Amino acid sequence: MAPARYLIYGRTTVGLESAAALAHTAGMTHSEETPVMEPFPDKTGTGWHVVVRYREGHERRIEGFASKAEAVDWIEANATQVKE
Numbered sequence: 001m002a003p004a005r006y007l008i009y010g011r012t013t014v015g016l017e018s019a020a021a022l023a024h025t026a027g028m029t030h031s032e033e034t035p036v037m038e039p040f041p042d043k044t045g046t047g048w049h050v051v052v053r054y055r056e057g058h059e060r061r062i063e064g065f066a067s068k069a070e071a072v073d074w075i076e077a078n079a080t081q082v083k084e
Contacts, residue, residue: 037079039071050075 036053048065065071 034079037075039065039068039075041068 033055035055037050038053039048039050041048042063047063048068048071050062050065050071052060052062054060062074065074
């Protein structure tokens, strides 16, 4: 299975970056950059959701994914279509 890839502030990354590195990157946004989309497990442990973080600081949560792979597939399919 290939490693997951995520769109992180306009660049594609393989899912190996630490949370600290992502948090550091989150503070380094520029106005022309795209939103960040990341998959997270639901707290109840029954599925996954995607959090879309916009450069202005607000977030949007997309729920209803059965697996991390399904959430990552959604990110890859929608990376260029997410609007503020």
